[in-house]
């Protein structure tokens with residue numbers, strides 16, 4: 314019996330010697346998780362109950378090895394770090410509905426000074442203590458109180474624990490604790506080894522670990538985000554090296570001028586062009602009915618591979634398709650192929666402008682567009698300013714377009730219907746207001762206002778896009794329009810914005826991943842390339858995901874190269890209609906959305 318007691322004492326020593334630390338930090342871990350559960354409606358992760366015991370035991374074990382004086386310092390520092398992380402995490406959960414992670418880290422590292430002061434004004438105030446942050450701060454105060462003022466009480470408690478070996482309560486507690494430590498080691502060791510492997514992984518292997526990265530304490534998430542950022546930077550170097558080696562086989566210069574317009578956060582259900590009851594796209598409708606110059610063909614079944622701008626850009630600029638096993642960085646970007654072929658490439662963006670100060674670099678996807686080597690490899694001309702409203706881009710474009718080139722690719726990237734919808738259209742062009750949504754009995758006035766703002770932004774986007782098309786009416790030009798992804802604005806779900814990656818319900822897929830997509834050809838283009846125009850019209854109901862956009866672009870230019878696949882070209886006769894459209898590379902869009910359509914039909918019968 315004495316022998317067993319001895320072993321138990323050895324096992325419990327790390328906890329015993331750091332008891333206050335262990336107990337309070339365990340509470341901290343559980344509270345942090347519960348705040349996520351309460352605010353984000355997450356499920357309780359039972360794993361975390363054990364992983365916190367495991368992690369804290371290991372920390373206490375390391376502390377026990379240290380000399381007493383150093384131990385106190387290190388213990389204090391680790392507690393401060395963990396409390397801070399929990400506070401920041403709860404803050405993000407409360408304000409942005411997101412935990413500490415890659416996105417939040419990017420925003421923090423890439424925000425400029427003006428933005429940070431706006432941020433402090435907006436979010437840092439006493440009200441924040443009424444959220445989960447307040448609970449953590451309260452725990453911290455208790456911890457401090459306990460650590461500094463109740464020394465004698467603590468001593469008495471520990472004394473009791475130490476010397477009353479024979480009280481039943483004490484025995485149960487000790488045996489129970491040893492049991493918990495064993496269970497935690499049994500459950501968590503493998504996953505902790507995986508975390509270490511992930512930290513040492515290279516770009517090629519990282520996907521194997523990220524898919525298994527389910528247990529997430531703020532500390533883990535931070536480590537993970539730092540690693541991801543580091544890998545992203547390495548990926549950019551590899552990507553830039555790849556672009557230097559890019560070669561094309563032949564180019565027939567099929568189309569003289571190809572224009573790609575990339576919109577932002579466009580909900581298909583809010584486009585009159587696709588049957589919305591409000592007049593949000595009058596100009597596009599006119600062009601579809603051919604009462605203006607040229608002809609617009611609206612595609613009916615197009616989706617985006619992601620609801621995050623950066624991931625959409627990565628996928629729709631690269632010859633890499635989302636289901637490709639090999640790494641994204643080892644594929645050419647289509648603007649590079651165009652330049653290789655002799656096209657003059659212009660990029661006009663209202664979001665990812667290269668900044669001289671490098672202070673504000675890119676929050677959501679300018680990474681490979683703004684990195685110096687990559688930008689030079691892709692573009693001949695770029696604009697230098699962002700504008701309050703998208704129409705500002707056009708005058709900047711006119712001043713840039715002084716060059717003379719027979720073959721051109723122009724890419725416009727708009728702010729479109731980006732969040733803060735009311736800021737996307739000038740006051741005098743707003744048409745919709747609360748009174749236009751009387752039929753929406755499900756919404757209160759502030760929600761109705763948001764829908765009105767969104768529709769005004771969509772209407773303004775119609776005007777901007779139409780103004781771009783006007784520029785090409787007398788030219789031999791073909792224009793492709795697509796937004797990066799959809800959005801939520803009180804349609805199927807009573808919310809706005811976008812849900813974090815991982816939510817793939819039919820409602821979310823329809824609102825956030827399904828997008829408008831159309832191709833417009835000028836009269837000159839139709840006359841000169843009647844065959845292509847017919848192909849465009851024939852293809853309008855094909856199922857398409859925009860990660861394969863580069864193959865369409867290359868086809869329109871007549872560029873052939875190793876990575877070009879005609880089966881991925883939307884308008885080609887060889888287009889693969891049976892391609893599985895995997896959102897995020899894992900979710901079969903058609904099986905989820907079509908299945909629920911069938912269910913609905915069944916219900917209505």
Ligand SMILES: [Zn+2]
Pocket residue numbers: 577578621622797798
């Ligand atoms: Zn976006």
